[in-house]
Amino acid sequence: MFTDKESFKKVFSESLVGELGTPLEEATSADVYKVLSGLIREYAGRDWAATNREYQQRGEKQVYYFSMEFLIGRLLGNNLLNLGILDIVREGLQELGWNLEDIEEQESDAGLGNGGLGRLAACFMDSLASLQYAGHGCGIRYKYGLFEQKIIDGDQVELPDYWLQKGNEWEVRRADKKVEVRFWGKVEAREENGRWIFETKDYESVMAVPYDVPVIGYGHHHVNTLRLWSAESAMLSSSKGMASRHYDYYNFLNYNRSVESISEFLYPDDSQYEGKLLRLKQQYFLCSAGLQSILRTFEKLGLSYDHLPEKVSLHINDTHPTLIIPELMRILVDVKGYSWEQAWDITVRTVSYTNHTILSEALEKWPTGMVRDLLPRVYMIIEEINRRFCSMLHEQNPDDQERIDRLAIIGSDQVRMAHLAIAGSHSVNGVAALHTDILKKKEMRPFYELYPERFNNKTNGITHRRWLMHANPGLAELINESIGSDWITEPRKLIDIHKFSEDKGFQDRLHSIKQQNKLKLAAYIQEKNGVSVDPNSIFDVQVKRLHGYKRQLLNVLHIMHLYNQIKANPSLDRVPRTFIFGAKAAPSYYLAKRIIKLINVVADTVNHDPDVGGKLKVVFLENYSVSLAEKIIPAANISEQISTASKEASGTGNMKFMMNGALTIGTLDGANVEMHEMLGDENMFIFGLKSDQVFDYYQYGGYDARGIYAGDPRIHQVLDQLIQEGPFCTSPREFETIYDSILNHNDEYFVLKDFAPYVNTQLEIEASYRNQTEWLKKSIINIAHSGKFASDCTIEQYANEIWRINPVRQMSMN
Numbered sequence: 001m002f003t004d005k006e007s008f009k010k011v012f013s014e015s016l017v018g019e020l021g022t023p024l025e026e027a028t029s030a031d032v033y034k035v036l037s038g039l040i041r042e043y044a045g046r047d048w049a050a051t052n053r054e055y056q057q058r059g060e061k062q063v064y065y066f067s068m069e070f071l072i073g074r075l076l077g078n079n080l081l082n083l084g085i086l087d088i089v090r091e092g093l094q095e096l097g098w099n100l101e102d103i104e105e106q107e108s109d110a111g112l113g114n115g116g117l118g119r120l121a122a123c124f125m126d127s128l129a130s131l132q133y134a135g136h137g138c139g140i141r142y143k144y145g146l147f148e149q150k151i152i153d154g155d156q157v158e159l160p161d162y163w164l165q166k167g168n169e170w171e172v173r174r175a176d177k178k179v180e181v182r183f184w185g186k187v188e189a190r191e192e193n194g195r196w197i198f199e200t201k202d203y204e205s206v207m208a209v210p211y212d213v214p215v216i217g218y219g220h221h222h223v224n225t226l227r228l229w230s231a232e233s234a235m236l237s238s239s240k241g242m243a244s245r246h247y248d249y250y251n252f253l254n255y256n257r258s259v260e261s262i263s264e265f266l267y268p269d270d271s272q273y274e275g276k277l278l279r280l281k282q283q284y285f286l287c288s289a290g291l292q293s294i295l296r297t298f299e300k301l302g303l304s305y306d307h308l309p310e311k312v313s314l315h316i317n318d319t320h321p322t323l324i325i326p327e328l329m330r331i332l333v334d335v336k337g338y339s340w341e342q343a344w345d346i347t348v349r350t351v352s353y354t355n356h357t358i359l360s361e362a363l364e365k366w367p368t369g370m371v372r373d374l375l376p377r378v379y380m381i382i383e384e385i386n387r388r389f390c391s392m393l394h395e396q397n398p399d400d401q402e403r404i405d406r407l408a409i410i411g412s413d414q415v416r417m418a419h420l421a422i423a424g425s426h427s428v429n430g431v432a433a434l435h436t437d438i439l440k441k442k443e444m445r446p447f448y449e450l451y452p453e454r455f456n457n458k459t460n461g462i463t464h465r466r467w468l469m470h471a472n473p474g475l476a477e478l479i480n481e482s483i484g485s486d487w488i489t490e491p492r493k494l495i496d497i498h499k500f501s502e503d504k505g506f507q508d509r510l511h512s513i514k515q516q517n518k519l520k521l522a523a524y525i526q527e528k529n530g531v532s533v534d535p536n537s538i539f540d541v542q543v544k545r546l547h548g549y550k551r552q553l554l555n556v557l558h559i560m561h562l563y564n565q566i567k568a569n570p571s572l573d574r575v576p577r578t579f580i581f582g583a584k585a586a587p588s589y590y591l592a593k594r595i596i597k598l599i600n601v602v603a604d605t606v607n608h609d610p611d612v613g614g615k616l617k618v619v620f621l622e623n624y625s626v627s628l629a630e631k632i633i634p635a636a637n638i639s640e641q642i643s644t645a646s647k648e649a650s651g652t653g654n655m656k657f658m659m660n661g662a663l664t665i666g667t668l669d670g671a672n673v674e675m676h677e678m679l680g681d682e683n684m685f686i687f688g689l690k691s692d693q694v695f696d697y698y699q700y701g702g703y704d705a706r707g708i709y710a711g712d713p714r715i716h717q718v719l720d721q722l723i724q725e726g727p728f729c730t731s732p733r734e735f736e737t738i739y740d741s742i743l744n745h746n747d748e749y750f751v752l753k754d755f756a757p758y759v760n761t762q763l764e765i766e767a768s769y770r771n772q773t774e775w776l777k778k779s780i781i782n783i784a785h786s787g788k789f790a791s792d793c794t795i796e797q798y799a800n801e802i803w804r805i806n807p808v809r810q811m812s813m814n
């Protein structure tokens with residue numbers, strides 16, 4: 001369509017004028033965004049169709065990544081980058097009087113995820129396409145993404161995120177591919193020719209309509225599909241829909257409302273499981289719709305279902321899509337006539353599962369009554385899976401009923417989704433070495449003993465295309481000039497910049513790139529928060545969901561302590577710091593919301609106290625999101641990864657900061673452990689309890705938060721400041737809940753235990769920052785080692801070790 005700047009300008013101007021019917025000069029940024037993104041979608045459209053044709057012709061094995069969340073953010077910039085036309089378009093627009101960055105700002109973030117799990121799915125989509133794998137996403141097109149956060153008087157207020165308001169140029173509605181999903185009803189069983197037939201009567205029908213989003217690979221013509229399902233009333237298209245005996249007009253209206261609610265919003269919790277019927281409906285909706293469309297495609301190959309595992313991999317992102325297992329069993333047994341044993345063999349060989357958390361409160365357990373009512377036939381199948389699983393355990397060990405009860409898939413009137421996922425898949429992976437180790441040795445130990453060959457590790461990764469090339473073009477350019485551009489397709493080659501770690505020229509340029517990024521962020525902070533921050537101060541950043549185990553509180557208590565020190569001695573010689581936070585709290589997580597308030601109160605006090613004299617600034621940036629992350633991370637000097645050891649399964653923010661040259665202060669948790677193995681103590685600031693120590697305290701006791709409070713005057717002071725009127729407390733007991741969580745609930749996350757080591761490590765950081773040559777050397781070494789955490793490497797491992805697929809190099813290029 002266009003191969004150079006001039007042809008782009010021509011095509012673009014014509015489209016703009018043609019679509020708007022107004023002269024070029026009258027177009028707004030929003031107009032330009034709309035026309036440009038439509039044009040790019042069309043531009044990629046031919047490759048998309050060609051890729052799909054290729055898949056059909058070659059019958060290559062297809063991977064389907066099922067996830068309730070895809071936190072993809074904005075697409076325009078990354079699509080231009082992957083198509084190789086970013087420069088042409090930027091320069092072309094410039095000459096027409098537009099700035100590409102301003103145009104990109106017009107796009108709403110697709111915030112269809114809570115945090116790490118959803119963002120991982122998005123990075124994986126990018127890597128699958130860029131490595132030319134036949135891998136697709138299967139998710140839900142929520143009308144409302146994760147809530148928009150406003151900070152009002154220091155408190156979080158949640159607003160609906162109607163991200164589709166301005167339309168979505170990237171998606172294509174495929175009404176021709178819609179499928180029916182059935183809920184409720186009664187199962188009737190009868191025997192026919194010696195076979196049991198199960199038929200569900202009086203069910204309620206919902207139509208699932210797919211919206212396809214192209215996933216454009218980097219540097220070639222490979223385009224995969226992210227298929228997002230939307231729920232629609234079945235009444236409009238046929239007489240199906242609600243069970244007919246319930247029909248009347250008011251019932252019809254209720255039915256319509258209940259159908260549309262299925263894909264209405266994303267559940268905004270990321271670590272607190274609640275047995276909500278609507279959430280269960282969403283999960284089955286995704287599994288049933290996704291599976292039907294996949295099997296339709298499979299059937300075109302004309303093979304029997306015995307071949308399914310050779311042609312299809314179904315991967316489930318956490319337990320949320322686990323119903324894919326009984327649903328596939330239902331289709332194979334009830335519809336395709338397979339025996340239970342054959343169907344089970346096919347299912348297990350087709351499905352694989354990733355675990356993302358060991359937090360017990362996040363483990364999904366659905367009340368049996370709810371599953372039985374909503375999905376009667378699926379529930380019968382789960383019961384049968386459970387019956388056979390338990391009798392297998394019984395055969396192995398008839399005397400150990402306790403073991404059977406513990407491992408059972410159904411127990412205490414609940415369906416335990418993790419147990420079902422492990423029993424029904426051939427691969428179970430954790431997301432960082434430590435996490436997988438904990439799964440094997442502790443959390444899932446009996447399952448590991450049962451199926452050792454199923455367990456494996458796949459350390460998370462991030463796409464360097466979004467998180468380095470797009471977010472930090474200056475740094476990408478410096479790397480290109482120093483070692484060439486091979487790292488772009490082979491990110492491990494980033495290691496080649498290691499040889500520049502002591503190179504003055506490289507260091508100086510890295511420094512000036514970081515400074516420019518900091519200046520840009522400083523301008524953003526000035527605009528949004530009205531706070532002026534010193535670009536020469538250390539930008540110390542903690543951005544992630546707000547949760548007790550992530551310990552934003554440890555960070556704030558440290559800031560309060562620094563403030564107290566400066567107040568006591570205003571001439572104290574400290575390197576100026578800007579503490580930057582971004583975090584959404586689950587709407588119902590009261591303690592987390594109090595911590596947001598505390599950060600904002602501390603910010604207010606610190607930023608306005610003349611005694612502090614610019615040594616400290618604290619900024620809470622509202623509405624943390626993918627696009628905001630792209631602004632913040634390239635500007636960071638320090639990355640805060642300070643979770644209670646053992647609790648953060650992997651973390652992926654840690655990798656993004658590392659790739660952008662920030663140094664990490666962190667605990668030995670999640671993927672920090674693997675970062676530390678590569679970087680060593682010199683290039684990473686490790687502190688605090690190790691996971692084994694944490695487990696020991698939980699198991700044997702011996703931790704006494706009050707003792708630490710009594711023994712450390714710094715801690716005593718900051719905790720008292722939470723409940724006494726003073727610089728951080730305008731009304732007494734304002735932060736009593738926080739205070740209580742530490743002193744009256746014995747500090748579940750060991751904030752006080754790690755406080756002193758944290759303070760000391762922050763002092764080391766300061767000393768280190770004073771020596772810029774040493775600092776820049778460490779920063780370069782961090783970037784050099786970050787290639788290991790590119791999601792391309794992670795996806796290669798999934799492809800080789802779990803899915804067993806090869807890249808599909810296109811035969812016909814146009």
Ligand code: 26V
Nearest residue numbers: 116117267269270272356431648649650651652
């Ligand atoms: C749980 C729930 C429960 C109720 C409603 C919505 C919802 C949504 C998500 C979750 C699961 C949260 C698990 C999760 O996000 N784990 C994170 O996964 C990242 C990617 O593997 C990893 O880097 C983080 O360490 C881990 O916390």
